[in-house]
Each structure stands twice: as C-alpha cells, then as structure tokens.
Amino acid sequence: MIRLTTHCSTRLLGAALAFALLGAAPQAQESNTTLIKNATILTITHGTIEHGSVLIRDGKIADVGTNIAAPAGATIIDATGQYVMPGIIDCHSHIAIEGGVNEGSVSVSSMANIADVINPEDPDIYRDLSGGVTVANVLHGSANSIGGQTEVIKLRWGLPADKLVFEGALPGIKFALGENPKRSNSPVFPGATRRYPATRLGVEATIRQAFTDAKAYKAEWDDYNRRKATGEQNLIPPRRDVTLDPLVEVLEGKRYIHAHSYRADEILMLLHVAKEFGFKVQTFQHVLEGYKVADELAAAGSGASTFSDWWSYKLEAYDAIPYNAALMTQKGVIVSINSDDAEEAQHLNQEAAKTMKYGGMTHEQAIKMVTINPAIQLGIDKRVGSIEKGKDADFVIYNHDPLSVYAQVQKTIIDGHTYFDRQKDLAMRADLEKEKKSLIERENKEMQQQRGAGGRGGRGSNPGGVLGTAGDSSAGGRS
Amino acid sequence: MIANNSAAVRMEIMEPRAKRGNKAFFWNGICMLFAFAAAFATIPAAHAQSVYAITGAKVYPVSGPPIEGATVVIRDGKIAAVGKGVSVPPGAKVIEARGLEVYPGMFDAITEMGLNEIGEGVPGSVDSHELGEFNPDLVAETAIQIESEHIPVVRVSGITHVITAPGVGGGGFGGGAAEIIGGQASLINLAGWTPGEMDVKRSAAMIVNWPSQPGGGGRGGFGGGGNQPSAQEARQAYLKHMDDLSDWLDRARHYQLAMHNGTVSEEQRDLKLEALVPVVKGDLPLFIITEDPRSIRDAVNFCDKNKVKMILGTGTAALEVKDLLKEKNTPVVLQPTLTLVREEDDPYDLSLAMAGQLHAAGIKIAFGSYTNEFARRLSQQAGNSVGFGLPHDEALKALTLYPAQMFGVDNELGSIEPGKMANLVVTNGDLLELNTEVKYLFIKGQLTSLDNRHLRLYEKYRKRP
Numbered sequence: 001m002i003r004l005t006t007h008c009s010t011r012l013l014g015a016a017l018a019f020a021l022l023g024a025a026p027q028a029q030e031s032n033t034t035l036i037k038n039a040t041i042l043t044i045t046h047g048t049i050e051h052g053s054v055l056i057r058d059g060k061i062a063d064v065g066t067n068i069a070a071p072a073g074a075t076i077i078d079a080t081g082q083y084v085m086p087g088i089i090d091c092h093s094h095i096a097i098e099g100g101v102n103e104g105s106v107s108v109s110s111m112a113n114i115a116d117v118i119n120p121e122d123p124d125i126y127r128d129l130s131g132g133v134t135v136a137n138v139l140h141g142s143a144n145s146i147g148g149q150t151e152v153i154k155l156r157w158g159l160p161a162d163k164l165v166f167e168g169a170l171p172g173i174k175f176a177l178g179e180n181p182k183r184s185n186s187p188v189f190p191g192a193t194r195r196y197p198a199t200r201l202g203v204e205a206t207i208r209q210a211f212t213d214a215k216a217y218k219a220e221w222d223d224y225n226r227r228k229a230t231g232e233q234n235l236i237p238p239r240r241d242v243t244l245d246p247l248v249e250v251l252e253g254k255r256y257i258h259a260h261s262y263r264a265d266e267i268l269m270l271l272h273v274a275k276e277f278g279f280k281v282q283t284f285q286h287v288l289e290g291y292k293v294a295d296e297l298a299a300a301g302s303g304a305s306t307f308s309d310w311w312s313y314k315l316e317a318y319d320a321i322p323y324n325a326a327l328m329t330q331k332g333v334i335v336s337i338n339s340d341d342a343e344e345a346q347h348l349n350q351e352a353a354k355t356m357k358y359g360g361m362t363h364e365q366a367i368k369m370v371t372i373n374p375a376i377q378l379g380i381d382k383r384v385g386s387i388e389k390g391k392d393a394d395f396v397i398y399n400h401d402p403l404s405v406y407a408q409v410q411k412t413i414i415d416g417h418t419y420f421d422r423q424k425d426l427a428m429r430a431d432l433e434k435e436k437k438s439l440i441e442r443e444n445k446e447m448q449q450q451r452g453a454g455g456r457g458g459r460g461s462n463p464g465g466v467l468g469t470a471g472d473s474s475a476g477g478r479s
Numbered sequence: 480m481i482a483n484n485s486a487a488v489r490m491e492i493m494e495p496r497a498k499r500g501n502k503a504f505f506w507n508g509i510c511m512l513f514a515f516a517a518a519f520a521t522i523p524a525a526h527a528q529s530v531y532a533i534t535g536a537k538v539y540p541v542s543g544p545p546i547e548g549a550t551v552v553i554r555d556g557k558i559a560a561v562g563k564g565v566s567v568p569p570g571a572k573v574i575e576a577r578g579l580e581v582y583p584g585m586f587d588a589i590t591e592m593g594l595n596e597i598g599e600g601v602p603g604s605v606d607s608h609e610l611g612e613f614n615p616d617l618v619a620e621t622a623i624q625i626e627s628e629h630i631p632v633v634r635v636s637g638i639t640h641v642i643t644a645p646g647v648g649g650g651g652f653g654g655g656a657a658e659i660i661g662g663q664a665s666l667i668n669l670a671g672w673t674p675g676e677m678d679v680k681r682s683a684a685m686i687v688n689w690p691s692q693p694g695g696g697g698r699g700g701f702g703g704g705g706n707q708p709s710a711q712e713a714r715q716a717y718l719k720h721m722d723d724l725s726d727w728l729d730r731a732r733h734y735q736l737a738m739h740n741g742t743v744s745e746e747q748r749d750l751k752l753e754a755l756v757p758v759v760k761g762d763l764p765l766f767i768i769t770e771d772p773r774s775i776r777d778a779v780n781f782c783d784k785n786k787v788k789m790i791l792g793t794g795t796a797a798l799e800v801k802d803l804l805k806e807k808n809t810p811v812v813l814q815p816t817l818t819l820v821r822e823e824d825d826p827y828d829l830s831l832a833m834a835g836q837l838h839a840a841g842i843k844i845a846f847g848s849y850t851n852e853f854a855r856r857l858s859q860q861a862g863n864s865v866g867f868g869l870p871h872d873e874a875l876k877a878l879t880l881y882p883a884q885m886f887g888v889d890n891e892l893g894s895i896e897p898g899k900m901a902n903l904v905v906t907n908g909d910l911l912e913l914n915t916e917v918k919y920l921f922i923k924g925q926l927t928s929l930d931n932r933h934l935r936l937y938e939k940y941r942k943r944p
Contacts, residue, residue, distance in 0.1 A: 179600060405862030406866040
C-alpha cells in the first residue's frame with residue numbers, strides 16, 4: 001500500500017495536538033459508574049443481546065443484561081441503534097515506540113526492551129483508539145532471529161508511559177524467521193559486511209545456539225541458587241548476561257515467544273527447535289503459510305496471528321491467501337487478525353469481517369479474531385476480550401454492525417473511561433485549528449524577529465525523511 | 480519460477496475431489512458455480528461470442544437509478560438492452576439472477592497490473608520502474624505479464640478493467656534518479672490471450688511524478704537517502720525540474736509543428752518527443768502524482784498555462800486546494816483512503832472523509848489502488864468513504880463512470896447502457912460491502928472465470944490429509 005507521508009510538523013504543532021487531544025483523556029469528574037443502554041451487545045462468549053445494557057463500576061463490568069436499572073449518579077450512555085463489542089486487541093503493533101523499531105546490528109537482540117521506549121505521546125495511539133483498539137501487543141521489528149522484549153499496553157491516551165502497561169500481562173519476546181532476519185531485501189552499505197545469518201538454515205542455527213547458551217547459563221544459575229539455598233558460603237554468582245536472561249525466562253515459561261514467520265518450513269523449524277529445547281511458541285505472527293501446517297500448529301498449541309489479505313509484497317508472501325485465518329481456525333488453531341501497522345489498526349473490525357467471505361467464518365468467529373482470540377494468545381483473556389461480568393470495561397461502540405464496511409467507531413472505552421469519542425473529536429476541531437493558527441503566527445513572528453522578514457518559519461523538512469514509527473517494522477519494509 | 484509454481488498448483492487441483500470438510504454446503508455451492516462457469520465459454524476467449532440474458536436482477540446502471548427485476552442482454556461483447564420488461568432473445572444463455580445485483584465492472588484508476596508481480600526481492604518480476612528521469616516513450620501495455628497471478632485475484636473482487644502504469648511514485652531505484660515522466664499508462668481489460676486483446680486504450684495517460692519540494696515530502700524526486708540538500712538547494716532543484724518539464728513540453732510543441740510541416744527527417748526523429756505530441760495537442764492527459772498542496776497548485780497552473788489535460792493523483796492534500804481544483808475542473812484519482820493521515824495533527828479520519836469532502840466541493844473523483852497487492856480493497860475504500868460522508872451512488876460512480884470519463888472512454892465503459900462494452904459483475908449484495916461475493920463476471924461480454932491462485936491454494940490445503 002502506498003503510504004505517502006509529508007513531514008512538516010513542528011514541535012509547536014505537536015504540542016498543540018497533544019494539548020488538544022488530551023482533552024479526550026478521562027476527566028476527573030467522570031463518574032465511576034456508567035450504564036450503556038439500549039445497545040446491541042456482542043458479548044462474544046455469551047451471544048448477542050438486543051436492547052441490552054452494560055453496567056460499569058470502577059473500571060470493571062458490573063452487569064450485562066436487558067433490564068439493568070441505572071444506579072443513582074451513574075453516567076448514562078444511550079446507545080440506541082448502536083453496537084457494543086469488546087475493545088479490539090491488536091496482537092501485533094509497532095505504535096508508541098520512541099526511536100527505532102529494530103536493533104539491527106545483531107541477530108540476537110534480546111537485551112533490547114520495548115518497555116524502555118514506550119512513547120505515550122505517539123498520535124498513533126489516538127488513531128488506534130479511533131479504530132476501536134484498546135490493547136496492543138507492542139513489538140520490535142523483524143530484523144533479528146531473536147528480537148527484543150515486548151510489552152502489552154492498554155491505549156490509555158493521555159497517561160504517562162508506565163500507566164499504559166497492561167498490568168500483569170506476561171511479557172514477550174519477538175522472534176523472526178525468513179527474509180527479514182536473513183536481511184535478503186536489505187541493502188548492504190559500501191564497506192560493510194553482510195550480517196549472519198543470510199539463510200533460513202542460519203536462522204535456525206542462530207536460535208539453536210542462543211538456546212544452547214541459555215540452557216548452560218541457566219544451569220550455572222540453578223547450581224548457584226541450589227548451593228546458596230543449602231547455606232554454602234563464599235559463593236561467587238555467575239556473571240549476569242542480559243541477552244540470555246530473557247531466553248531463560250522463555251525456558252521457564254515466564255515469557256511468551258511471538259515469532260514473525262511466513263513460510264511453512266520455517267514454522268515447522270521453530271516448532272522442532274521449541275520441542276528440542278522444551279519451550280513453547282505462544283504465537284506465530286503473520287504466519288502467512290500457516291494454512292499449510294495448520295495441523296502442526298494446532299498440535300503444538302501455538303496461536304496464529306495473521307493479516308486479512310496482504311500478499312505478494314515479497315516472495316515469502318506469494319503463497320499468502322485470505323483464507324488463511326479461516327482455514328487455520330477450521331483445523332483447531334486459535335487465530336487472530338493483527339495490524340502490524342498504525343493505519344491497518346484503524347479498521348481491524350473490517351479485516352476480521354473478511355474471514356466470512358474468505359472461508360465462511362460466522363459473524364461471531366470473525367469478531368473473535370480481534371477480541372477474545374488475541375486475548376487468549378496474549379494470556380489476558382481473564383481480563384479482556386469479551387463482555388462478561390467481572391472483566392475490564394473495555395468496549396468499542398459502533399453506529400452499525402461492526403463487520404459492515406460502513407461501521408464507524410463512536411466511542412472507545414478502556415477501564416470504564418471514554419478515551420475516544422467521535423462527537424467530542426468533531427467538536428474539538430475548530431479549537432484545534434484556531435490554536436494551530438495562533439501558534440504558527442507566533443512562531444512566524446519570532447522567526448521574523450530572529451532572521452528578518454520572509455519564509456514560512458518553522459515548516460522545515462524532517463531531515464530523516466521518515467517519521468519512524470509504525471509501518472517500519474523491518475527497517476524500511478513492511479513486516 | 481513463478482510459472483512453474485502455478486503449473487504445479489493447477490495439477491494438484493485437477494486431482495479428483497477428496498472428502499469434503501464440514502463446509503460442504505458452501506463448497507458445493509462454489510463448485511456448482513465453477514461447473515456453471517466452465518459450461519460456458521470462460522476466459523480468455525475473444526472468439527465464440529455468445530448472447531447472454533441476466534434476468535430478474537436489481538440492476539445498477541450507475542448512469543441512472545437502480546432498476547428492480549430488470550434484464551440485461553449481452554450480445555457481441557456489448558450491452559444490447561437493459562431494463563424492466565426487456566425480452567430474452569431466442570438462443571440466449573440465461574442467468575437467472577433473482578436476488579442478485581448487477582453493476583458495471585469496477586475500474587481501478589491506477590495500478591501496476593501485469594508490470595509488478597512481487598514488489599520486493601524479485602526484481603526480475605518487476606517492470607514498473609525504469610532508469611532515467613524522462614521516459615515518455617515507455618508504454619505499459621508492452622510488458623503486461625498475461626499470467627500474472629494478480630489478475631484473477633483482482634478480478635474476483637469485481638474489478639474488470641484497470642489503468643496499469645509505469646513509474647508510479649518514481650524513485651524505483653534506491654532513491655536515485657526519479658522518474659519525473661514515468662511513461663504511458665494503458666487501460667486494459669483483465670482478460671485476454673495477449674496484451675493486445677486486453678487493450679482498451681493503449682495510451683490512456685502520461686504518468687508524471689511531480690518533483691518534490693523542500694519541506695513538502697512527497698514521492699519521487701530528490702533527497703531520497705544520502706545527504707539532505709539545504710532548503711535553498713532543494714528549492715532550486717525543484718524549480719530546475721519544473722523548468723525541465725516545461726522545456727520537454729516546449730520541445731514537443733516545436734516537434735509537433737515540424738511534424739506538421741513535414742520537416743522531420745528519419746534521422747531527426749525523436750521518439751520521446753513524438754510520445755509527448757499527444758500531450759501538447761491536448762489529447763493525452765498528464766496523470767500528475769504529488770502529495771503536497773503547494774505542488775498541486777504549481778502542477779494545476781503548469782497544465783493550465785501549457786494547455787494540457789490533467790488528472791491529479793493525490794490524497795488529502797487535495798482538500799487544501801479544492802477551490803483551485805474546482806475552478807480548473809481538475810479530476811482527482813484518490814490515493815488509497817486506507818492511508819495514514821499525512822500530518823501529525825490531521826483529523827484522524829481525514830483520509831476516510833476526503834472523498835466525501837471533495838465530492839461536496841464539486842470535484843470529480845475516482846478510486847485507485849496505486850499498486851496491485853491491495854487492489855482487491857478498491858470497494859472497501861469506497862465503502863469506507865460512504866461511511867464517512869460520500870453518497871453511495873457517488874461512490875459507485877467513482878468506481879465506474881467517473882474514471883471512464885477521466886480517461887476519455889465513457890462512450891465505451893462505466894455504466895450499464897446499450898452499446899457499451901459488457902464489463903459487468905453480478906453480486907449477491909451491495910458491491911461495497913465486505914462480504915459481498917461476485918457470482919458472475921463478464922468482460923467484453925464473455926463470462927469470465929472466478930478461479931484464482933488463492934482459491935486453488937485454499938482448496939488444496941483444506942484437503943490435506
């Protein structure tokens with residue numbers, strides 16, 4: 001897809017935006033009790049309720065049904081004619097990352113951690129909210145066989161980075177197989193040598209070596225801890241290795257693997273390596289040829305998070321088919337549809353809808369692909385992914401059936417707070433324009449004072465030429 | 480390699496059908512459909528013209544309001560009659576289409592169909608970008624790969640004809656020399672045994688990537704990679720490239736005059752200038768691609784001054800110059816509405832709302848994919864635009880009639896009217912909805928196969944034991 005971008009925003013305009021959009025963040029006076037009423041409620045796990053209500057108390061779902069009276073003081077959202085479904089969970093996102101998405105210098109970059117670079121002011125958070133996304137699995141790019149540590153966030157726009165973290169969600173680590181870690185489509189700069197590995201064989205070898213090292217390292221620590229526990233004195237602890245620590249967590253089942261993959265052979269390769277070293281691959285990401293090895297994926301209990309209909313943008317995507325999600329589902333795999341891209345995240349409901357046309361998924365199966373299924377894949381299904389009593393009050397409200405091309409998000413709610421409201425967004429635009437204009441005028445005036453007359457001050461070029469957030473998951477290429 | 484792959488896939492699907500899954504009902508339906516399609520002449524067949532009658536359908540002529548329970552008669556590749564009470568000619572093959580809907584086939588107003596198979600890592604499959612800055616003599620139709628797997632994949636989404644173009648976006652070679660004049664775009668049908676049979680209009684527009692300006696971003700142009708020029712240097716480079724473009728048109732005019740006077744000898748022939756003569760004569764539009772409002776202004780004024788026809792390829796930038804576009808009657812082929820907004824502080828829905836806003840401003844719009852891999856999202860672009868303010872009937876026109884007008888083929892294509900080429904789709908519902916299926920597809924009056932690589936791979940692997 002052509003993603004033409006122009007880069008002429010200034011700090012001032014960015015500040016104006018942040019200021020204006022913060023208006024959408026929860027207000028202090030917001031009630032802790034909210035009743036959404038008269039809606040078609042797609043609970044996902046317990047069917048559809050016509051003319052239904054959802055009661056929200058202290059950020060949790062207090063009740064779901066048809067006859068719920070509004071408690072005194074409750075905020076009422078009349079959703080007559082509208083559809084309420086669980087907030088969308090994007091199992092593969094690169095939003096809210098400050099700086100580079102890839103640590104491309106080494107093929108094992110497990111020391112790098114997304115949690116260190118969460119940028120709560122990335123406008124893509126707000127754009128995702130406008131598409132009904134409430135939770136995102138934020139990952140590094142795919143330049144490395146073993147990439148960086150990942151983080152699940154809730155899109156609590158307006159709050160600082162540490163408040164975005166999905167409390168209690170198991171952290172993950174990005175793996176990548178195929179053309180991207182091979183760097184086969186990446187230019188080698190003059191004078192530089194190509195980075196190992198350059199084949200799928202080398203990718204396997206890299207991963208096996210890393211886990212061999214991690215096992216030895218774990219054994220050293222296990223031995224040390226055992227001896228320490230027996231009261232042995234004068235022990236010297238093993239040297240800490242920040243690259244291997246996350247892999248030990250994988251071996252101990254304390255960290256999920258999210259493995260970027262395309263071809264059937266490389267999917268099988270990682271399943272074999274996982275068996276050899278005794279770990280599980282929680283999800284295969286993209287997994288465009290997953291339909292060819294759906295039985296093996298189902299048997300291993302690995303989830304599959306794929307695209308709706310992307311194909312042919314490189315050789316390993318040439319056998320990608322839009323029936324992938326449906327076929328894997330039919331063979332017993334838990335499947336989600338992800339975005340990998342800030343724009344795609346704005347219509348994941350539509351991308352899920354395509355599984356009905358391509359492979360005959362039911363309406364409910366289709367919505368599961370962006371709600372409860374990714375929740376299961378991220379191990380957060382006790383908290384989110386369906387509308388059930390006791391779960392987090394994360395919803396998206398549409399004006400039409402969410403699987404219609406015409407559906408438009410009206411509100412996105414997280415923990416009972418409204419983080420996106422279309423009517424408020426529309427109402428805010430005139431003020432934003434006015435503020436932008438006054439800031440540009442002020443900036444121009446200051447520039448004129450500094451440099452003399454002329455020029456449209458401040459509208460300078462972005463020297464990098466790339467905004468550098470989403471859509472850049474493999475250092476200059478899509479996924 | 481590609482051809483071998485697809486051959487292997489085809490052999491697989493010719494194996495006897497094994498056990499069916501639990502979707503047997505659905506698949507029986509599909510199989511019956513194929514059986515039906517196979518019974519008639521399928522693609523590509525320029526000979527053996529048949530007479531068809533599609534009866535009992537809701538017909539969207541696009542040029543007028545929808546007609547319930549109408550009949551469409553197709554003869555000799557053309558629409559012979561349409562309306563309620565139209566009688567079925569003797570010997571016609573009848574498609575009973577009660578409950579179905581008939582639309583003109585969709586027109587993707589810009590793609591790289593047949594020129595770009597696998598965008599990254601397989602340069603041998605890419606003919607959509609050439610070296611050099613000014614290549615008016617290149618013609619897309621020269622290199623249409625007939626067996627491109629994109630063609631059947633796109634067709635089944637209801638697209639029957641496309642503009643396919645060289646040099647779209649420019650900068651095909653590592654951000655080096657930009658293709659300022661990319662070459663001639665061709666209008667082709669998505670069926671035929673040869674590029675010539677696919678041809679509707681060999682030279683339909685001249686692709687121009689407007690040079691990018693300092694601080695203006697945009698594609699093509701300069702400063703991709705390496706050292707960034709200063710704003711002043713970039714401004715000078717921009718003006719120089721505008722001068723170059725102007726100079727090419729001047730020379731083409733002189734050349735035209737010389738040709739007219741018969742003073743161009745064989746050794747003086749200049750193929751590039753010759754290719755530009757239809758542009759300066761006002762016959763061939765420039766399809767100018769840019770993503771910067773200032774560049775749009777410059778481009779519109781440039782075409783006005785040079786008295787050449789223009790089609791603008793742009794996105795939300797058009798909204799900032801809509802008064803000028805309206806004044807000059809410049810039509811716009813929208814960049815995909817499924818595109819992240821251009822500016823950090825743009826409203827979140829600007830790309831979705833732009834079609835509606837441009838229509839409201841009186842500007843003629845068409846939808847385009849600008850690529851092949853997402854061409855099947857063409858109707859999704861239109862549907863989303865309707866969700867954000869574009870009237871439904873206008874969305875249909877922007878997928879059919881308006882692009883036909885822009886490329887000067889509305890006497891042949893773009894609506895269901897007697898005498899027009901029978902490029903039609905028969906669907907089980909609203910053409911713009913995500914789950915609508917194309918049940919029958921006619922290109923040039925021929926019932927055309929809905930089979931494609933993706934369906935074949937699905938069929939093969941769902942039967943994996």
